[in-house]
Every structure is written in C-alpha cells, then in structure tokens.
Amino acid sequence: MVILREHPDEPIRPNDPALYERLADEWWSPRGSFAMLHWLAAARAELVPPAAREGAVLVDLGCGGGLMAPHLRGKGYHHIGVDRSPTAVRQAADHGVLAVRGDVTAVPLRDGRADVVAAGEILEHVEDLPRAVAESCRLLRPGGLLVLDTLADTALCRALAIGVAERVPGMAPRGVHDPELLVDRAELARECARHGVRLQVRGVRPSLRGLAAWLARRSETVPMVPISSTAVLFQGRGRRAAADTPGRPRAAAQPGRTTRAAAEG
Numbered sequence: 017m018v019i020l021r022e023h024p025d026e027p028i029r030p031n032d033p034a035l036y037e038r039l040a041d042e043w044w045s046p047r048g049s050f051a052m053l054h055w056l057a058a059a060r061a062e063l064v065p066p067a068a069r070e071g072a073v074l075v076d077l078g079c080g081g082g083l084m085a086p087h088l089r090g091k092g093y094h095h096i097g098v099d100r101s102p103t104a105v106r107q108a109a110d111h112g113v114l115a116v117r118g119d120v121t122a123v124p125l126r127d128g129r130a131d132v133v134a135a136g137e138i139l140e141h142v143e144d145l146p147r148a149v150a151e152s153c154r155l156l157r158p159g160g161l162l163v164l165d166t167l168a169d170t171a172l173c174r175a176l177a178i179g180v181a182e183r184v185p186g187m188a189p190r191g192v193h194d195p196e197l198l199v200d201r202a203e204l205a206r207e208c209a210r211h212g213v214r215l216q217v218r219g220v221r222p223s224l225r226g227l228a229a230w231l232a233r234r235s236e237t238v239p240m241v242p243i244s245s246t247a248v249l250f251q252g253r254g255r256r257a258a259a260d261t262p263g264r265p266r267a268a269a270q271p272g273r274t275t276r277a278a279a280e281g
C-alpha cells in the first residue's frame with residue numbers, strides 16, 4: 017500500500033476519507049485546498065437546465081461541502097446531497113442543501129426520486145464504479161438527467177491530475193486521489209448504458225487566462241473551458257431512457273455485483 021506523509025507524524029493512504037475531516041475548514045475557501053472544486057461545481061451546474069416541474073429534485077452524490085448550491089440557486093430544484101463525511105454534510109446543510117450521510121454505492125433514497133443526479137468528482141473515489149453508476153441511474157426518474165465530472169484512467173491523467181495538480185496549492189489536496197480508482201471511460205459509458213443512460217462526454221480544463229488571473233489574485237474563480245480530449249478531466253451528461261426498454265436490466269442497484277477490479281478482469 018502507498019503511504020503518503022502530508023504531515024510528518026500522520027501517514028495517510030491515497031483517497032483516505034480522513035483527509036476530508038482534516039481539511040474540513042477548507043471547503044468554502046476560494047483559495048483553499050478545494051479551490052478547483054468551486055470551478056468545477058460552477059461548470060457542472062451549467063449542465064443543469066432550470067427545473068421543468070414544481071418540486072423537482074436534484075440529488076448531489078458525494079456533495080462534499082455543497083459547493084454546487086450557489087450555482088443552482090434560482091433553478092428550481094430541491095437540492096439533496098449525499099456524502100459519507102460528517103463535516104462535509106454539516107457544511108452542505110449550512111449552505112441550504114438537504115444533506116444526508118450515506119454512501120454513494122448504497123444511497124438511502126428511493127428509486128426514481130431525482131429529476132437530476134449530479135456526480136461531481138466522486139466516481140474517481142469509489143471502489144465499486146458499476147455500483148455507483150447503478151445507484152446514480154436508479155435514482156433518476158425516467159427522462160431524468162445525469163451530469164458528472166471525473167478523472168480518466170490514463171497515464172496523462174495520472175501525470176497531470178495526480179503528479180502535478182496535487183502539488184499545486186488549490187488544485188487538489190495531496191493524496192486525495194488513488195491512481196487505481198481513476199475512471200475507465202469505456203467502462204463508465206457501458207455501465208451507464210446498461211442502466212438506460214446514454215452518456216455524452218467532453219473534456220474540460222481550467223481557462224489558462226483565468227488561471228493566471230487567479231494565481232495573480234486578480235480573480236477569485238477560474239472558468240472551466242471545454243476541450244476535445246477526455247484523457248484527463250471530463251464531464252458527462254445523459255438522460256435516462258423515458259421507459260425501460262424490454263429486455264434491458266432495470267435501473268436498480270444490484271447488491272453484490274462485481275467490483276471494479278473484477279469487472280476489469
């Protein structure tokens with residue numbers, strides 16, 4: 017097992033949940049350890065259209081401190097967040113999210129609850145990708161929208177998103193990512209399709225001009241811009257089929273399904 021030492025006396029392993037408790041005070045700091053998550057939350061919220069009906073629900077999986085909340089305001093959703101970190105859930109609640117503690121691979125919400133499911137920067141943190149995708153799709157109403165962003169399982173991503181970004185303050189905290197959990201794009205598309213969601217993807221990166229302004233402290237945020245390559249950071253968007261097609265597995269979680277490692281053989 018890889019052990020990272022961020023503080024001399026405190027060994028952590030990559031993707032250790034304890035990291036979020038240690039960095040709990042950083043969630044809402046625009047220049048803190050989670051700064052880039054603010055930029056991504058804004059970009060993710062742009063993929064979400066205004067609610068099409070009264071009482072529409074957006075379920076935010078791995079909601080963290082609730083960074084999507086300000087960007088969803090006025091769009092007409094009840095914003096429900098699910099996260100396993102107690103300190104993150106408290107902060108999300110402080111920002112108006114109906115936040116519950118839970119695991120994204122076994123979400124304590126009923127089938128078809130959501131008009132929109134947002135899975136931002138979470139899939140690259142779960143051990144069981146098929147299960148997390150199944151849960152995301154299970155929560156969607158027929159016709160509901162899945163939006164996500166995550167990191168690709170490529171050598172380039174390991175070099176940039178882990179090798180570089182985890183050494184630049186504000187881009188990503190050291191040790192937050194486990195290279196073993198980066199997301200295989202083909203597997204993600206396949207799992208979504210199995211549950212009735214045809215995913216469309218595009219790459220994104222921080223605007224270089226925006227990044228320069230942020231580094232020079234001339235701006236508090238950085239716009240994310242679309243790029244053609246999905247080899248590092250990418251967004252996905254897809255609607256759940258309006259009705260289950262005969263013969264297609266229902267979009268329900270299947271406990272005991274294969275883990276990511278097993279799926280990859």
Ligand SMILES: C[S@@+](CC[C@H](N)C(=O)[O-])C[C@H]1O[C@@H](n2cnc3c(N)ncnc32)[C@H](O)[C@@H]1O
Binds near residue numbers: 078119
């Ligand atoms: C990188 S942060 C992203 C937070 C938020 N989505 C955002 O973009 O600001 C990952 C979050 O996922 C949560 N998380 C990781 N694994 C989880 C799991 N299996 N179930 C629920 N939450 C999880 C962590 O506690 C953390 O808050």
